[in-house]
Amino acid sequence: MKIFGAPLSPFVRKVMIYCAERDIPYDHVPIFPMGPDGQNPEFLAASPLGKIPAIEDDGFTLADSSAIIHYLEAKHGQALLPEDAQARGQAIFFDEIADTAIAAVTGPIFFNRVVAPKFMGREGDMAAADVAEKETLPPILAKLEKLMPDDSAYLVGGALSVADISLASVFINFKHGGVTVDSDHYPKLSAWLLAIWDRPSFQRQMALEARILG
Ligand SMILES: N[C@@H](CCC(=O)N[C@@H](CS)C(=O)NCC(=O)O)C(=O)O
Known part of the structure; x- marks a missing residue:
């Protein structure tokens, strides 16, 4: 899985820390959306609104930190969303x-x-x-x-x-x-x-x- 974004963003950080807690491996693709890399076509394909974070996972793309975490909970087994x-x-x-x-x-x-x-x-x-x-x-x-x-x-x-x-x-x-x-x-x-x-x-x-x- 690739995570597009800048670690200083609270939303990107949230996803990176979630992955660390779950031992989910990822490659980090640095994107500062207000700079030139905000135009990176691979990033824009993953993030329709051009916001960070976004992911690409086996050809599947998704943006928004909460959406990504819900996707990962569904894919890897629920662990950090309470059952109750x-x-x-x-x-x-x-x-x-x-x-x-x-x-x-x-x-x-x-x-x-x-x-x-x-x-x-x-x-x-x-x-x-x-x-x-x-x-x-x-x-x-x-x-x-x-x-x-x-x-x-x-x-x-x-x-x-x-x-x-x-x-x-x-x-x-x-x-x-x-x-x-x-x-x-x-x-x-x-x-x-x-x-x-x-x-x-x-x-x-x-x-x-x-x-x-x-
Ligand atoms: N609700 C989104 C918010 C994402 C967001 O606003 N990211 C900011 C960086 S902290 C961004 O990409 N801003 C650039 C822009 O709006 O063009 C999430 O949770 O991922």
Whole structure:
């Protein structure tokens, strides 16, 4: 299987970490969609909207991180989507909010503080990044803190699931943008995050990303 995309994208990272947790081998094809490789025909054939990630697997192509993970769960056996109906619904809920509400806040922080200066050779909008960090983010973190389970190291069903992979993946973009989750204000969220980031799959991914960021 080929995974097209840039590891610094929360959506690409989510799929790479999912594969690491499942021991699913893949070849990574680096694609930065806003650069020239965004026009790579093999990538565009796999990703109709030109967004990362996308995969090519034995001639089958698919885009969108959640679609890819559901495909891989169906193909390789269900392991990280809970069996129980309620837990399944909750796991998809966490995956969804990670990809939408939370990713929307990482966008201005990560883009303006990291992508623009490091990869596009221009200054980012630091004021927009500061507003996202200081005004938009805290109420969301407070809501997430309330959603953290009291009795488990995992978000859903007492075991690792796509919920943990997806939410902890998007938080790496906050980390790259210099945002920390304060353990005084968000003790459960911060402890959960550090425990998930400590997994070998996340540690290897973060080491790869540290090399990319130099
Ligand atoms: N819902 C999609 C989101 C994919 C997405 O927005 N990827 C961004 C990079 S983080 C992208 O490709 N942006 C380039 C563009 O929109 O042209 C997923 O989960 O895969």
